[in-house]
Amino acid sequence: MPGGTMVRRRTAVSIAAAALLAASPALTACGSGPAHPGAAAVVGDQKISIATLQHEVDQVRDAQSRSPQAAQLIGQSGKLPQQTLSMLVQNKVIDKAVSDAGLSVSTAEVQQSHAQALQQFGGDESQFEAALLQQYDIVPSGIDTFLRTNIAVGKLIQSLGFQPGSDNGNAAAIAVISKTAKSLGVDVNPRYGTWDAKKAIVGATNEPWVVTKTATPADPSA
Template identity: 65%
Template sequence: MVRRRTAVSIAAAALLLASPALTACGSGPAQPGAAALIGDQKITVSTLQHKVNEVRAAQAASSQADQQSAAGGKLSTQTLSMLVQNTVIERAAADAKVTVSDGEVQQQHAAALQQFSGSEKALDAALLQQYDIVPAGADSFFRTNALVGKLIMSLGFQPGSDGGQTAIVDALSKTADELGVKINPRYGAWDAKKAIIGDATDPWVVTRTPGAAAPAA
C-alpha cells in the first residue's frame, strides 16, 4: 500500500507574524498586498486567498465526512508554495524548450483515472485529499505534472526515480535563484535549496498519479 502523500510532503515553517514586508534571504522591498514575488510576477494575497477558499469550499462539499486538507493547518502556505513552484516550473520548461500538448495532459488524466476504475468522482476526491487540488484544477495539475516529468527526462533521469527527484529540485532551485523569489513572512520562509516555502522532508513536486506506485529508479 502506497503511503499517502509521499510525493508531496510539506511541513511549513512557523509563520512569521512580525513584518508584512516580503523578504528573500532576510531582505527585500515591501510590496503591499503581495503574498510572493517571483521575478517581476506578483502573487497577490487576494489571489492566494481565493485559491484557499476554493479548496475549503470543495472540502465542505465533499461527500467524504472525514475530508481534510492534506496540508492540515498550513493550507495557505502549501497553496502559495505550489503557486510559486508552478511559476518556476513554467520558466524552467521555457528555458529548456519543454512543452506539453493538450493530448499529453489528457493522457495523464486518463492514466490517473484508471487508478480509480474510471470514476471521475473518486479521482477528484483523491486529488482533493492528497494534493488539495479542486476538480476545476485537475487539468492544470496534470499539465504541471507532465511538464515536470519531461523536465526530469531532459535532465537524463526517469520520473519517480531518486536521481530524477534530486535533479529536478536542483534545477528548480537554480531557476528560482535566477528569477528571484520573495515570500511574505506571514506564510513562511523560502528554502532556496529545496525550492519550497518552509522545511520539507521531500519536495512537493508530484511525479506520479494519485494512488500510483512510484516507478523503479
C-alpha cells in the same frame, strides 16, 4: 503519461505537489524581501496576489467541507495556506525551468494524462477528484494545471537523464528548480513565511495572515 501511474503512487508530481511541500518548513534568512503591496509573493516580474492565494485556499476548504471525510481532510491540512503559496510559486518557477530546457506540454498530453488517470478509478471522475483532493488538496478547477505540471516535471527529469519518480530524479529536479528560482528571484511577503531557496518551499509563519475557513463538515444525510 511520463513516469507511470499517478495519484496512487507519487511519481514526478511529487516535485510540484508533494515532496517539496512535505519537506521541513524551517525558516531561512535568504530569499525573502520586503512586503509588496497586495502581493503574497513575486516570482520574477509575476505577482501572486493576496486575493489569488485567499481564493485558492477558500476553494480547497469549500471542497473539503463538502466531502464525507470533511473533518479528516480539514484536520490534516492545517498548513494549507503555506502549502498553497508554495505550490503557486513552484508552478511559476517550474514553467520557467521547463521552458528554459526547451520543453513544453500540449493540451493533448494533458487530456491523455487525465484519461489514463481515470482508468485507475474505473472511469469515475468523482473518485478521481476525491483522490486528488485527499492527497494533494487539488480541486476540480485545478486538475488541468496539476496534470500539466506533473507532465512537465516528468519531462524535466527525463531531460536530466533520470527516471521520473526516482529519488535521484527528484533531487536533480529540485536542484534545477532551485537554480531557476534564484535566477528569477522569489520574493515572499514576510507575512506569509520565508522562501527557502534550498528546498524551494515557502517556510511557515506563526501568524495566520491567510484566513483559513473553519468549515463545518457536510451532513451526509443532507
